[in-house]
Amino acid sequence: MKIFGKVRHRPSASWRQATDRAFTLIGDGRYEDAGALLTRAADLEPWLSESWFNLALLHKFRHDWEQARAAGLRAVALLDRETGAPDWWNVGIAATALQDWPLARRAWQAYGLKVPGEASASGEPLGMELGSAAVRLSPEGEAEVVWGRRLDPARIEVLSIPLPSSGRRWGEVVLHDGVPHGERVTSAGPAYPVFDEIELWAPSPVPTWVVLLEAATEADRDALERLAADAGFAAEDWSSSVRLLCRSCSESRMPSDEGEGEHLDPHDHSEPGHPGPLGHRTAGSGSLWVAERECGIAAPSGLVRGLLDGWVADSPDTREWRDLEEVC
Numbered sequence: 001m002k003i004f005g006k007v008r009h010r011p012s013a014s015w016r017q018a019t020d021r022a023f024t025l026i027g028d029g030r031y032e033d034a035g036a037l038l039t040r041a042a043d044l045e046p047w048l049s050e051s052w053f054n055l056a057l058l059h060k061f062r063h064d065w066e067q068a069r070a071a072g073l074r075a076v077a078l079l080d081r082e083t084g085a086p087d088w089w090n091v092g093i094a095a096t097a098l099q100d101w102p103l104a105r106r107a108w109q110a111y112g113l114k115v116p117g118e119a120s121a122s123g124e125p126l127g128m129e130l131g132s133a134a135v136r137l138s139p140e141g142e143a144e145v146v147w148g149r150r151l152d153p154a155r156i157e158v159l160s161i162p163l164p165s166s167g168r169r170w171g172e173v174v175l176h177d178g179v180p181h182g183e184r185v186t187s188a189g190p191a192y193p194v195f196d197e198i199e200l201w202a203p204s205p206v207p208t209w210v211v212l213l214e215a216a217t218e219a220d221r222d223a224l225e226r227l228a229a230d231a232g233f234a235a236e237d238w239s240s241s242v243r244l245l246c247r248s249c250s251e252s253r254m255p256s257d258e259g260e261g262e263h264l265d266p267h268d269h270s271e272p273g274h275p276g277p278l279g280h281r282t283a284g285s286g287s288l289w290v291a292e293r294e295c296g297i298a299a300p301s302g303l304v305r306g307l308l309d310g311w312v313a314d315s316p317d318t319r320e321w322r323d324l325e326e327v328c
Helices: 013-027 031-044 049-061 065-077 086-097 101-111 218-230 301-314
Strands: 132-137 144-152 155-158 173-176 183-185 191-202 208-215 234-237 242-244 253-255 278-280 292-298 319-326
Touching: 013 031, 013 049, 031 049, 049 065, 049 086, 065 086, 086 101, 086 173, 086 191, 132 155, 132 173, 208 218, 218 234, 218 292, 218 301, 292 301, 301 319
Parallel strands: 132 191, 144 278, 183 253
Antiparallel strands: 132 144, 144 155, 155 173, 173 191, 183 191, 208 292, 208 319, 234 292, 242 278
């Protein structure tokens, strides 16, 4: 068959059968068996970019970045089009995981993204200004959605304070997949994509603490969050910022601050003993204020108590804290 004047080989029935079976096995988590089939498919049709794209995809699922990069490069070498192919996106993810910055820059540019000329001493692309997004930590587990800042097309710096069950910390950088699974719509109107975490890219040295606050008003709570931010760290009122969602809602287009106040969250389909995925709201206010708050704090051990004591000292009649515990 011909496409745009080029002769394009049609995959054989054996190639299609092996590939279809391989992706069924991938869905079942049987990566080794799937790899054998996709390797066989690549041997049958080595001139097809799809053969190597599929292998690169498998290696990405397995977090085998050297193999993902090698297969991805073979895929892009056989492409019929110059820009916009997902093959280049997978190469960019693998290159970012390996900190192969020249290849990462080349991949994003080949995909059609603008990469500023400036780079760090290591060659890491900087200044892509991709804005905010949400990332789903542990997508196959508890699936907690947190907010962050996109550093490039494959990495997000976590700016929420994740719950300790996630094993993640504020300030960590996670590698994420390229296809969003859901959106979060803020009260201001913009929609932000939700990406799935692939793996931790850079850990954070800042521990996570949980503390019980007595905050007479929202303004008292907000004062602690500002105090932590001014110190270069973070505090988050988990009592109002975290909600449980069913997986279907978590992966859909969701208002990020719906369900606050005294009313039940219409998207919370969890049952006792079977909680749904977790999500962090954007800042908002509810109609009913409860003085006792469970708060997450991201701060060094030498600073956290002084931060809380300073917060209380500013208004001792309306503020108190107790039961501080390091949780992650």
